[in-house]
Amino acid sequence: xNTTVIDRKTATDKSANTTEQQTKIAVKDLNLFYxxxxxxxxxxxxxxxxxxxxxxGPSGCGKSTFLRTLNRMNDLIDGVKxxxxxxxxxxxxxxxxxxxxxxxxxxxxxxxxxxxxxxxxDNVAYGPRMQGIKNKAELNKIVEESLRGAAIWDEVKDRLKxxxxxxxxxxxxxxxxxxxxxxxxxxxxxxxxxxxLDPISTLKVEELIASMKKxxxxxxxxxxxxxxxxxSDKTAFFLNGEIIExxxxxxxxxxxxxxxxxxYVTGRFG
Amino acid sequence: MSSIxxxxxxxxxxxxNKRKYILEKVSxxxxxxxxxxxxxxxxxxxxxxxxxxxxxxxxxxxxxxxxLLGSDWVPSEDKFGILPMIVASIYATIGALIIGVPIGLFxxxxxxxxxxxxxxxxxxxxxxxxxxxxxxxxGVFGLAIIVPFLQNNLGLIKGQSLIAVIIVLAxxxxxxVVTVAETAIRAVPKAYREGSLALGVSPIGTIxxxxxxxxxxxxxxxxxxxxxxxxxxxxxxxxxxxxxxxIPTSLTDSIRPLTTNIALEMGYAFGTHQEMLFATGIVxxxxxxxxxxxxxxxxxxxxx
Ligand SMILES: Nc1ncnc2c1ncn2[C@@H]1O[C@H](COP(=O)(O)OP(=O)(O)OP(=O)(O)O)[C@@H](O)[C@H]1O
Ligand SMILES: [Mg+2]
Numbered sequence: 001x002n003t004t005v006i007d008r009k010t011a012t013d014k015s016a017n018t019t020e021q022q023t024k025i026a027v028k029d030l031n032l033f034y035x036x037x038x039x040x041x042x043x044x045x046x047x048x049x050x051x052x053x054x055x056x057g058p059s060g061c062g063k064s065t066f067l068r069t070l071n072r073m074n075d076l077i078d079g080v081k082x083x084x085x086x087x088x089x090x091x092x093x094x095x096x097x098x099x100x101x102x103x104x105x106x107x108x109x110x111x112x113x114x115x116x117x118x119x120x121x122d123n124v125a126y127g128p129r130m131q132g133i134k135n136k137a138e139l140n141k142i143v144e145e146s147l148r149g150a151a152i153w154d155e156v157k158d159r160l161k162x163x164x165x166x167x168x169x170x171x172x173x174x175x176x177x178x179x180x181x182x183x184x185x186x187x188x189x190x191x192x193x194x195x196x197l198d199p200i201s202t203l204k205v206e207e208l209i210a211s212m213k214k215x216x217x218x219x220x221x222x223x224x225x226x227x228x229x230x231x232s233d234k235t236a237f238f239l240n241g242e243i244i245e246x247x248x249x250x251x252x253x254x255x256x257x258x259x260x261x262x263x264y265v266t267g268r269f270g
Numbered sequence: 271m272s273s274i275x276x277x278x279x280x281x282x283x284x285x286x287n288k289r290k291y292i293l294e295k296v297s298x299x300x301x302x303x304x305x306x307x308x309x310x311x312x313x314x315x316x317x318x319x320x321x322x323x324x325x326x327x328x329x330x331x332x333x334x335x336x337x338l339l340g341s342d343w344v345p346s347e348d349k350f351g352i353l354p355m356i357v358a359s360i361y362a363t364i365g366a367l368i369i370g371v372p373i374g375l376f377x378x379x380x381x382x383x384x385x386x387x388x389x390x391x392x393x394x395x396x397x398x399x400x401x402x403x404x405x406x407x408x409g410v411f412g413l414a415i416i417v418p419f420l421q422n423n424l425g426l427i428k429g430q431s432l433i434a435v436i437i438v439l440a441x442x443x444x445x446x447v448v449t450v451a452e453t454a455i456r457a458v459p460k461a462y463r464e465g466s467l468a469l470g471v472s473p474i475g476t477i478x479x480x481x482x483x484x485x486x487x488x489x490x491x492x493x494x495x496x497x498x499x500x501x502x503x504x505x506x507x508x509x510x511x512x513x514x515x516x517i518p519t520s521l522t523d524s525i526r527p528l529t530t531n532i533a534l535e536m537g538y539a540f541g542t543h544q545e546m547l548f549a550t551g552i553v554x555x556x557x558x559x560x561x562x563x564x565x566x567x568x569x570x571x572x573x574x
Contacts, residue, residue: 071468100471126469183469
């Protein structure tokens with residue numbers, strides 16, 4: 001009995017990516033309404049810890065809407081109603097009212113880089129400062145670690161005090177990722193993070209995402225099939241507010257089980 | 271073959287266009303004339319005020335320094351010192367800013383960021399309506415409500431005082447401050463707010479650390495415009511200032527700002543006395559000019 005346990009453990013260590021990880025986020029029968037209009041229909045999905053999960057689907061199918069339910073950003077929109085279960089680390093986030101704690105744990109990177117009109121340093125230090133960290137040395141350490149974590153440290157280390165808006169779009173987006181990392185989140189949501197970037201910046205961000213999954217659970221919305229195939233472990237295909245298929249990325253792109261998924265990933269659709 | 275009809279068409283279009291071009295030219299001139307009218311008025315007013323106001327110092331041997339720093343204003347004894355009025359104007363304006371700016375900013379933040387749309391829809395027009403009330407009515411309100419209130423509660427002999435002026439001016443600058451600041455705050459991109467909220471920062475923290483700093487130049491503009499309103503206000507101030515000619519040393523002192531000095535005495539002044547009132551106008555105008563200069567600097571900074 002003892003030996004089997006050890007065997008299983010070594011197997012996990014060797015091929016961390018192919019073995020099932022812990023469930024980080026469990027969504028069950030989630031429905032979302034913008035006023036009268038329903039945008040998500042009975043969405044159920046289990047997102048695993050330290051994996052990259054890609055959300056794909058045609059425009060307007062509800063990918064962003066779903067992503068924003070994960071850190072309750074939809075709460076900001078008037079008239080949004082949500083029902084169903086959304087459990088992160090065993091806690092239903094819509095039962096708890098601590099949105100601030102949730103958003104600290106679940107960070108977000110937006111489609112367009114949205115750095116604040118402040119210096120690079122102040123952007124990254126913003127979140128920690130607002131949590132009450134004042135110690136200079138500690139802030140310096142967080143800023144450097146976060147910028148390194150976002151693979152942008154070498155490019156900006158000499159200009160930390162200059163305005164963040166002077167950086168290129170790709171650099172800005174990586175500083176946005178650094179800003180999210182600075183809060184030490186466990187989950188990072190990304191909504192088409194490379195759609196406003198040139199191919200080289202896109203490549204850098206993709207490499208970054210691949211390296212980040214050692215530490216973070218990542219959910220990424222993308223319109224780019226190659227990107228989904230390159231960076232993600234699992235892929236969910238959305239259509240008209242429903243998840244049509246959710247599986248290993250390899251499987252979704254090579255032998256999807258639903259005809260509609262196949263039509264979409266082969267480009268015969270949307 | 272086909273070139274003939276084309277040519278004919280071109281000729282007809284040319285004729286029709288000619289009329290358009292003339293119309294274009296004429297209306298261009300009309301616009302230019304209208305635009306020049308305001309420039310000419312400005313130059314005339316400035317020229318006239320400066321001509322009259324500088325006369326005593328150029329032709330009659332009065333010292334401009336004594337005029338600015340003298341503390342006695344007794345026209346019948348040929349004493350023209352406006353320091354008490356300069357100080358009164360500055361105190362009243364600063365006092366009004368101290369009360370009016372925070373209230374105005376909080377109102378603007380509330381309207382733009384916090385209030386539900388239905389509430390903002392009621393308060394916003396109310397604030398704008400405040401700007402449309404004739405200033406003499408503010409004075410009447412001050413005289414009827416604020417002055418007696420101060421008199422009774424502070425035990426003053428005379429309620430007309432610096433503090434009464436400050437309160438009235440603070441209310442009068444609210445619509446300017448609120449409207450301009452609200453517009454500036456609303457113009458801050460939604461993406462900044464979302465970025466901050468998504469980091470787990472509270473809505474109030476987001477407002478003060480991201481939204482307001484991003485609207486900084488618009489808010490500065492609001493403050494400077496409010497200041498211009500306060501320093502130039504005459505009618506309401508006359509009614510509540512008390513108009514004593516002393517350098518105010520406390521909030522309860524009766525004061526006479528620059529504007530009211532001109533308005534009170536211009537009706538019967540003549541000769542040097544009248545020219546000295548124009549000179550008072552020059553000083554007032556210089557304050558406004560400085561404010562406008564500051565404003566231009568702010569908006570050019572906001573641009574880049
Ligand atoms: N604030 C809103 N109010 C009302 N309806 C909305 C709102 N935001 C999105 N919707 C609607 O919800 C549906 C899903 O939108 P969503 O933005 O989630 O799509 P998406 O899959 O992210 O599309 P895209 O790929 O174009 O970003 C759409 O029909 C959209 O019109
Ligand atoms: Mg979207």
